[in-house]
Amino acid sequence: MEPEFWHERWAKNEIGFHLKDVNPFLLKHWSALQSSSSDSVFVPLCGKSVDLIWLSKQCASVVGIELNQQAVEAFFSEHHLNPEITQSEHLTLYQAGNITLYCGDIFKLEKRAVENCSLIYDRASLVAFPSEMRRLYSAKLDELFNTPHKRLLIAFDYDQQLMNGPPFAVSPEEVDTLFGQDKQITHLETASVLEQNKRFKERGITALLEHVFIVEKR
Numbered sequence: 548m549e550p551e552f553w554h555e556r557w558a559k560n561e562i563g564f565h566l567k568d569v570n571p572f573l574l575k576h577w578s579a580l581q582s583s584s585s586d587s588v589f590v591p592l593c594g595k596s597v598d599l600i601w602l603s604k605q606c607a608s609v610v611g612i613e614l615n616q617q618a619v620e621a622f623f624s625e626h627h628l629n630p631e632i633t634q635s636e637h638l639t640l641y642q643a644g645n646i647t648l649y650c651g652d653i654f655k656l657e658k659r660a661v662e663n664c665s666l667i668y669d670r671a672s673l674v675a676f677p678s679e680m681r682r683l684y685s686a687k688l689d690e691l692f693n694t695p696h697k698r699l700l701i702a703f704d705y706d707q708q709l710m711n712g713p714p715f716a717v718s719p720e721e722v723d724t725l726f727g728q729d730k731q732i733t734h735l736e737t738a739s740v741l742e743q744n745k746r747f748k749e750r751g752i753t754a755l756l757e758h759v760f761i762v763e764k765r
Contacts, residue, residue, distance in 0.1 A: 550614055550652070557615045563746045564714065565594055569601045570670055572701050572759050576735050577605065579761050580697050582666055589664040591653055591688075592672035595622035602668065603646050610664055612638075612649040612656055619650045654683070658691050667698035667762075673725075674703050674714035681717070685725045698762040703755065704737075710750045719758055726762050733761040 556562060582588075585607050593599060593611035595618045603609045613619050619641055623630045630641040630648075638651035649656060653672075667688070676684050702717040719734055726732060741747060741755040 553614050557617045562594070564671055565596070566598075568597065570596075570598055570701070572736070572738075572757065573598055573601070573668065573670065573699070576699060576759055576761075579733075579735060580666055580699055582606065582697075586666050587664045588666040588668055589661045589691075590668050592675055593622075593648065594618045594671065595625065596670070598668065598670065599646060599648075600626060603644065606645075606666070608645040608647065608663065610647050610649075610661055612651070612653050612660075614650070614652060616650050619648050622648065654687055656687075656691065661691050664692075665694075665696050667692065667696060667700075669698060670701045671714070673700065674712070674717055677712065677715055681715075681721075681725060692764065695765050696763075698760075700760040700762055702758045702760070704758055705747065705752050705755045709752055710747070717758075719760075722758070722760055722762075729764065731763045731765065733763070735759040735761060 582605065584605065587608040587610065588602050588606045590596070590599060590602065590609060590611040593613050594615075599609055599611060599622065616639070623641060623643060628643040628646070630643040633640045637655035638649045641648045641650065649660060673681060673684065700722065702722065703714045704718050705716050707716040723732060736759045738757050739755065740757045741752065744755055747755050
């Protein structure tokens with residue numbers, strides 16, 4: 548998607564993807580990562596997710612990236628955090644406590660920004676990209692994380708012919724294609740979530756699944 552699309556969504560407050568509470572699949576399956584309090588986690592396309600606060604209590608540090616400045620500033624404001632702000636060539640860095648958020652294009656993010664992270668939490672990033680960009684996104688993560696790491700991945704799945712994304716439909720087969728060549732993929736759960744997502748019903752979707760995976764590079 549073009550950056551202007553997301554900037555417009557935030558400007559109009561059309562952010563149905565934002566959850567007011569911690570994602571239930573994160574709460575249920577975080578333990579599957581077998582993480583410790585000394586680990587650090589990377590959260591791509593993090594928005595102003597409250598998941599960041601929860602993760603900051605589980606991990607030594609949280610590193611996120613979000614395209615939209617309004618979302619980043621809203622996160623810190625809503626949680627009464629006063630970040631230190633610094634500017635690099637391509638990205639703006641906001642840091643408060645053990646939470647660091649980069650504002651800008653994820654494809655401009657440098658490896659050194661996530662060099663201490665051994666975990667990735669992807670709840671809304673992969674599904675935000677159309678098919679051709681999902682391959683580029685997968686390659687970018689491989690560039691950033693070419694050392695052992697674990698990823699908790701949550702993906703929507705539905706009949707893409709009934710609705711254009713985002714969020715886009717990502718099947719388990721596509722997850723295998725994108726990530727399975729040099730990684731172990733464990734499919735933890737598939738849940739029907741249409742009743743909890745009325746906006747999909749309003750757009751003509753008749754069945755909506757969420758898949759949860761662990762993707763591990765050893």
